[in-house]
Amino acid sequence: MKVINGAIRLLAVASLLVLSLTVPAKAHVVQAGADLRVTQTFRAGEVTLVIAGVSQVPAPLRVSAQAVQPTRLELELRSLTDASRSAASVGVGQDPAALRVTHAGLHELHVRAGDEVSVIPFQVLVPASAPWTMVMDGAFLVTGLLLVGGILAKSRSRLLVSGASAAGAVAVTVMLLLPYLPPAQPEGTPPQPESGRPYAQGRFSTMPARPATGTDFTLTLRLTDGSTGRPVDDLAVHHEAPAHLVVTSQDGAVFRHVHPLRTAPGVLAVRLSLPRPGRYLTYAEIERQQSGGQLLTGTFEVSGTAQPDAQESITPRLTPAAPVAGSPVTIEVREEAPIQPWLGMPGHLVVRSRDGAHLAHAHGTAAGPSALHFTLTLPEPGRYLAWVQYAAGGRLITRPFTMDVER
Ligand SMILES: [Cu+2]
CATH class of the missing domain: 2.60.40.1220 (Immunoglobulin-like)
Incomplete structure (x- = not known):
């Protein structure tokens, strides 16, 4: 009875550990079996970058570009752990570019289209073996050695037999418990953030301060942490982008849905050109890692004369x-x-x-x-x-x- 109670307790603790150690799948993470897809809106067009997972390091890091319209991108991968760099260029719908990743850990992918640059931070995670896997392997090895040793020496010594049995029992026990034990933290895993992040404060601005119709301007969203005031740089990718930005004219005649570039920590920017003067409403959908979704709103004004902007309406x-x-x-x-x-x-x-x-x-x-x-x-x-x-x-x-x- 005592043994069963102990086993149940062990299983309960193990399953709690498994649950608490689960890495959120939505974080900017590159690991075996999971591609990171990040959509960014450049002036030249909108591109979804697909960063293929790696199972080991060093290895090639394959990055491809998907888009509705063709665009060419210059890529540079920078490791923030060993300062190594590698560069390549990729075209939409072409073979993936192969960058070189030498270490697990934090990296930045610098993506350039024309004079615009987006910096996408991500973690490279590679599988590591858990300590209990090593215990199991070791116990199996000891069992095998003792058995083979015993056979070769034609010995039936009690010590040998009980040693082999004990090691065998440990190996089998760990093997049976393995599915319930927490998996090893992959190499490159950042410290787990405390759960529940404060809301991000968002501030929209335009450059120039008053854009003119039909002329390029930059709309910037600065995100700061509601409690520390520091830049918010932990956005989770949801629906293939760290941020979804909707810009509409007050009267609803103009609509844009774009995915701003991360130009610096906590800074998201997108280049736009709008056809009508007047007041515009902005809505940014973001989600901090291990936190809920948020909608940040703002306004700005556009001056100038109206330009044609045909959007064919429908009757659904x-x-x-x-x-x-x-x-x-x-x-x-x-x-x-x-x-x-x-x-x-x-x-x-x-x-x-x-x-x-x-x-x-x-x-x-x-x-x-x-x-x-x-x-x-x-x-x-x-x-x-x-x-x-x-x-x-x-x-x-x-x-x-x-x-x-x-x-
Ligand atoms: Cu979107």
Whole structure:
């Protein structure tokens, strides 16, 4: 009875350890069997960088680029543990570039397109063997040696037999417990952050301070930790990007969904050009590692005269046809060409209340090769501005529509 109690206690402790040591899969981590996919919006176009996992070091680090439109990128990998560097260039849809990774640990991938540079930090993790695996291997070795030694020496000494039995018992016990013991922390694992991060404070700014229509400007989001005031540099990749930024004109006529570049710790920037003057609303979706998602908002003004910016609107099929506040509505969108995945999803839907106070983001499910379904619930009655986004026919398509929600 005592033995069983002890075993149960051991198993309970072991499973708690396993649970507490699980590394969040969403962190910027490169390890065997898991590719890191990071989408960044350059002025030249939006690119998803795919950094393939490695199972050992030194090894080639393969980086490829996926995008709707062709772009060429210059890559430089910098290790922050041994200061080694390697460089290569990669084109969209071409063979992956092979960079060289020599050590596990923190690295930075510098990605250059034209005069823009994004710095993507990530951890290279390689498997390490757990101490109990070594105990088991050692015990099996001792058992084998004692048995072989005993046979060769034709000895049946009690010491030899009990030694071999004891070592064998240890080996088998560890082997049976192995699935319940915590896996070894891979080499290169950073110290585990304390759980629950304070909210990030976000501050939007533009350069120049008042952009003009039809002219490039930079929209920057500076993130600081709500408690320490230090830059927030621990964003988790969610839906293939560390940050999703939606920019809409107050009247809803202009819509942009971009993935800003990380230009420095806690600094996200994207180059834009907007066609209409007036007030713009910005929404950044971020998620700190081991923390919840957050929506940061801001505004800025654009001056100048209106430029053409055609976005063909659609009339999607709604079920129910007259949506009601507080209950789900399903939106069906049809496209002539087959729909291709974008940001790991068949399609995205962004819905904004007319005053800009409410912003919702829903993901579509494919309903056949060229139709998408979105289901969402809007909290308040009123008119909503909506934009559906997907890739089809080799380009990224944005279709605006409006939706009236009844009480
Ligand atoms: Cu996004």
